[in-house]
Amino acid sequence: MSGSGQQRPSRRVTVIGAGIAGASVAWTLAERGWQVRVLEASRAGAGGSGNPVAILYPKLVAAAQTPLHLQSMAFLQALEILRDPRLAPHFRQTGVLWLDQRKQKADIGPDHPWWGEQVWRVDAAEASRLAGLPLPMSALWLPHAGVLRPAGLLAALLARPGITLVEGCPVHDLQPAADGWRLSTALGEEHADAVVLAHAGATGALHAGNDAGALPLKPVRGQVSLTPAGTQMLQTTLCYGGYLAPVADGGLCLGATFQPGRSDTDITHEDHLANARELEALLPALAAALPTPAIWQGRASLRWQTPDYLPLAGHLPWLPGARRTLAAQPPGARQPRWDDHAPLLASLGHGAKGFTQAWPVATLIADLLEEKTPVMPTALAERLRPDRFLLRDWRRGLFWRQPR
Ligand SMILES: Cc1cc2nc3c(=O)[nH]c(=O)nc-3n(C[C@H](O)[C@H](O)[C@H](O)COP(=O)(O)OP(=O)(O)OC[C@H]3O[C@@H](n4cnc5c(N)ncnc54)[C@H](O)[C@@H]3O)c2cc1C
Structure with a gap:
């Protein structure tokens, strides 16, 4: 070089x-x-990069690791860049609720350098108010995170x-x-x-x-699922291992399967069901309120990973x-x-x-x-x-x- x-x-x-x-x-x-x-x-x-939706949020790490954490640094930089009026129309700052769950409670607290500004914890009542629907658990709230329209x-x-x-x-x-x-x-x-x-x-x-x-x-196949336009009942984005995000047309995007070693990109009904199950395991009432997966659309593509x-x-x-x-x-x-x-x-x-x-x-x-x-x-x-x-x-x- x-x-x-x-x-x-x-x-x-x-x-x-x-x-x-x-x-x-x-x-x-x-x-x-x-x-x-x-x-x-x-x-x-x-x-x-051609999915209908991409979530902009960092997976937070403990305070001591934050200064050299690529995703944390990247999130702040992306927010700054997306303020540019040429790009801002393609980012919707829905906020992200990172739902607390037994198997995966984010270990982030008041010692985190972003606490109180970029992230804080909300109880179930506040999480429900933010989401616009009942949520039975507390969550980390990232008010500046949101949803991109990649195209x-x-x-x-x-x-x-x-x-x-x-x-x-x-x-x-x-x-x-x-x-x-x-x-x-x-x-x-x-x-x-x-x-x-x-x-x-x-x-x-x-x-x-x-x-x-x-x-x-190495490729890791992933499929997102889209409910029909007009089914939206969510004001913010929910993350829980999978994610549920509002789409601009009024539908919802459920993501995403994670299938290491697979490089096929056909949309499958099985993967819609897998996305549905992930939501159902945590929020059964919400999953039951969605239209049947038989009429969902989707997109499958590859993540390339080291x-x-x-x-x-x-x-x-x-x-x-x-x-x-x-x-x-x-x-x-x-x-x-x-x-x-x-x-x-x-x-x-x-x-x-x-x-x-x-x-x-x-x-x-x-x-x-x-x-x-x-x-x-x-x-x-x-x-x-x-x-x-x-x-x-x-x-x-x-x-x-x-x-x-
Ligand atoms: C289901 C799913 C959900 C995801 N959700 C999110 C999310 O919510 N938030 C997030 O940040 N990320 C998400 N990701 C990851 C994100 O999509 C990828 O990290 C990102 O798209 C990678 O971008 P890229 O430009 O490196 O690759 P790509 O978008 O794959 O772009 C590579 C481009 O190079 C072109 N190309 C390949 N070979 C050649 C060649 N020889 N000559 C010329 N051109 C070539 C391809 O046609 C392609 O357009 C998700 C991924 C998947 C699969």
Whole structure:
């Protein structure tokens, strides 16, 4: 990767993938004056980012972990960005009630740095008042969390001047070239000065195969269920392991199944029933008041997840070159230096939280491309390094080929 430290004259970058990861990187760079070309295999929102609803909320952690917690940091940043009048219409601040339940009571209390401002506990009566229907349990209340309309948000992000979106353009391969990268796409070959991979995790050559050194991304299928328009009886969003959220058309969205290892995306009645059961286990009266699952609609798509559930964010070595480097270096020696090449960065593996955590990753990528000291704390950026699994495998001796 480029470590020259010199002023890079080009402010042109190609982003691969037009989900929330690619769109947030494109927006962030365009806001800083970059010319961004987004190559999308299908159409914006074709992948996990195309659900009818996405909930914007952090899964809170204990006070001591909060300062370096990606989701917490990401939530505050996303709220700030969504105040922009170009984006605000696509976010509805419904608030989120995180329902207390025996198996999963959130261990968050007055020692949490956000207590009283971003989060507090409400009793069952107050939770019921906020929700607009009877709830038999207390809850954590996150008044600033809410529901995004992904299609509108992606369209608004990608319509920003400075961004060119090319849909129907799968990128098949990427090779280092003089002063940049040569991309092989379905529409022909093209040059890129710098590349950001935001294709979630699916594709062959960009994924660099399944052998050691491939990007460690695994699919987790998920299906959301939608009740018909006009059935809404909820003023806020409920989270309970699953979630129940009001949709703009007056229906409700129940989410979401979590099926590791499956990569099919057909909508199934069984998954509607699974979403219904999750709600029924906690709120049987509410579940019984919904129309029959036989008439629900839905959408199934994939989350792409890493083994440690954190995204791959930042500079990525070109994987074939990195494998050769690691094969020539005994494990335990000093950390290998990757081959020099034009900038190649990743915003991949956002798992179940892309709409929140894509934002600090986009800022990190923009800072790195501009060779600025990243706003993200170094300790967190280190945890997200896209080469962390590659280096782990190297330390375990998976690459080293002893000379004969
Ligand atoms: C059922 C379900 C419910 C969810 N609910 C929430 C939620 O409430 N809140 C939340 O924050 N997150 C939620 N998530 C997770 C969230 O959807 C993902 O984290 C997010 O969409 C990931 O965004 P992405 O841009 O990385 O990937 P994607 O949205 O999958 O985008 C990747 C894009 O890259 C394109 N692409 C792939 N290969 C290539 C190629 N070779 N060349 C060019 N383009 C390519 C694809 O067509 C796609 O458009 C949910 C996920 C699921 C499945």
